[in-house]
Amino acid sequence: MKVLMFGWEFPPHITGGLGTACFGMTKGLLKNKVEVLFVVPKAYGDESEEAVRLINASDVLIDIHKKENFEFWKNITYLEVNSSLVPYVGPEAFDNLLSTDLKEEYETNSSVFDAKYVFSGKYGENLLEEVARYALVGAQIAANSQFDVIHAHDWLTYAAGIAAKKASGKPLVVHMHATEFDRSGENINQRVYDIEREGMMAADRVIAVSNLTRNIVITKYGIPADKVVAVHNAVEPTEKLDPVEYTSHVPEKIVTFLGRVTYQKGPEYFIEAAYKVLQRDNNVRFVMAGTGDLLEKMIRRVAQLRMSSKFHFTGFLRGDSVDRMFGMSDVYVMPSVSEPFGISPLEAMRSNVPVVISKQSGVAEILQHALKIDFWDIDAMADAIYALLKYKSLPAMFAKYGAEEVDNLKWENAARLIKKVYAEVL
């Protein structure tokens, strides 16, 4: 079986979790004897091709004289996009976008009818234009390649997926890693929503990263339930962190929130829970790592509650610092209001840090060795944190079983389910 897969990025050039997920998935598919042709808007040449043949969309020649290409292009409308469209971006990547992407030089004045278009492959302001051009390339690649199924990841690639389906007549599977509602709450970008919906309607099957996302797809996009399948993400095995390397330098226990400080991530619930814990137990410090539009409001709230001496904001944490933060933490809390999957608790568990996660996250559906709470239930959150700090056997249980549970979330298994989805549409 051969799959033509449209992604937006591929390791090592990733800004969010999408590239990592695609990489793991392709490796898992290969183990299940599924071959993958992976298309990215821009290939840098140093991507790992151990599991896929990578196609650089920027290298694809488009027959501009072909009538349908011309037609397709005419119907594309442009829209300025802002950074809220960015899917799946962690605090570090978010920082990169703000600081570096704006400096990126786009060849936006290049004509639509150029034979080759060099994509930036980033989540920049010309995103929608790139999405549209990507679609054009998608049709061309589909016409020139041999494959059985088309698989498109997130809305950025849906247009390409649809175009490829039209050009080849092969079945299309689209993959929802995050919906517009997860990125923007209720204030959605209508254009993006439309692209998402169009992609899912045109697809033969929709894969959602969790049942939570599956429900959103069904209820908020009106996609028929029988064509939406939940396949949970997995994680790539990595070497264990050396626990001695990162140790805390304060006598108190440390409870950590790590993520974008935005409404979707529920930072305010973390603060209120921290307040409740501190009233009872002073031998603990809370850390909020990350940034976002709610950061200032959060700092004000912490000051208002008079707990600034026990509650710390770190701003962005990059690479190593993230590992160090996990290494220092005694509890990791992810109080997300809405989280399609949520990979960070798994990283914490790998470092033997017990996790408290909201039931409104996809990852809660598959984890057993985690304390699960409703994001709004501050009492339950505080209680879970307090218990992890006070009752010794709890962290011991998590240390014993948590890392093992994460290691058992293999892409190979997820890929087996994806292969089943392919088989259904063939």
Next chain:
Amino acid sequence: MRSICFYFQIHQPYRLKTFRFFDIGADENYFDEYQNRTIIKRIVERSYLPMNKLLLDLINEYGSGFKVSFSISGTALDQFEQYAPEALHSFKKLADTGNVEFLAETYAHSLVSLYDSGEFASQVAKHSARIESLFGVKPTSFRNTELIYSDRIGEKVYDMGYKVMLTEGAKHILGWKSPDFMYCNAINPKLKVLLRNFQLSDDIGFRFSNQSWSEWPLTAEKFTQWLQDLDKKQQVVNIFLDYETFGEHQWVETGIFEFMKKLPQQILAKTSYKFDTPAGLAARLQPVSAVLVPNTISWADEERDLTAWLGNDMQDEAFEVLYKLLPLAQKTQNPDLQKKWLYLQTSDHFYYMCTKWFSDGTVHKYFNPYASPYEAFINYMNVLSDFSLRLQSDSQDYEIPTSKVPDLSIKKRKAVPAELKNLPEAELATEAGSSSIDIEVLFSLSKPKVKQFIKNIDIQSLAYTLYDRSGAELDKFRKKLPESYNEELTRLISEIKRPRKSTLEHHKNKIGEFIRSLF
């Protein structure tokens, strides 16, 4: 003559309500009234009452030809009394027939037999007394929580005065031997042991409604034939079941009641089996051999061991923390704390913390109030923390007056606040003021004087006196103290937990008096 022995376990725990850490020290109600009432009412209605009526009808029909036995835990009895007195009434009617034997167990269906012999005996005595007062007969047969048994436990049970004990006919203890004989304890052969025939028991308890079972549907005729086919030399077939099997685990729609209604008639008509109870069997049968059980067994799960209740870190920590309270709990005279002490030992609390069926069992989810074993553990530990505080504060109430102030009896001490209440407020103020003025003197003492002072005063009292002090004054005073003394004092102060105002006053007065006598 072959016998068949039906024994039913009836147990319901007092389930805990959601108890957050900030409730510790603030809320003394641990149990989920609503949930417990709802569950009891439901089970009584669906299972216990209809089954009791069925058994009563059978007894009326067959007279002394039909007998059964029950063990009802104290926590179940207490909840019947609170929420469903009709159930208690119905069991009493069965008791009145004389064809029903009630067994003894630990009052709260606890795991205490694994921890402390004295407390084990005391909980059994409590249960036995309760059974006797309700049903008029003192139990002579014993069944431990979930049929937990070992040679050592059996030995203790005999010492408590029981002649026969029930346990599981676990494969790994019997090997090739049959459970269908009377056995005896390996340490003390005077204790007879009845073993559960798990094959035939589980055919009714677990497999009855399982449509993928090759023997489904199970009829009274078929079951009787199986009994008939057993080796004729066997003495007794022990069918031990959860009473909720009837109407709860196996719904009324499965035909379980019809099956049970028909079974005695079939057995009595077609076989030579006689119905009997553990006490009847113990009087009649001599053991064929000892059953060797060095490691503790139970009737739970495939493993038939203790891993449903103990073994993971959470269960073990909870168990340790609970029984660390034993000395204090045995001392308390407070009936409310005594009751809670029992209810908190109920094995179900530990059962909910079990992680071994993360992958498989749905059986264990039955009436389990928690979404995960972790939640079960956290909630239980919060409750236990509160209970521990209350026990400690309770023990201080009793200890201080008896051991340290021989001149004040408990009664007198209790009477003091009442007298104080009658005093005009002004007098009260001067009274409290006078001792505190004396204490102020403490801070102005010179270093040698301080040394002389601490030589003659109880450090505990000093700790209480300084408990609510802080600031520069105190720091200055502490600097005058020898280092080791200061450390000890700091430790004692930090160990004082939520003292009563009267306790503080008492110590302050003592110190104040001493200062006055000194200077």
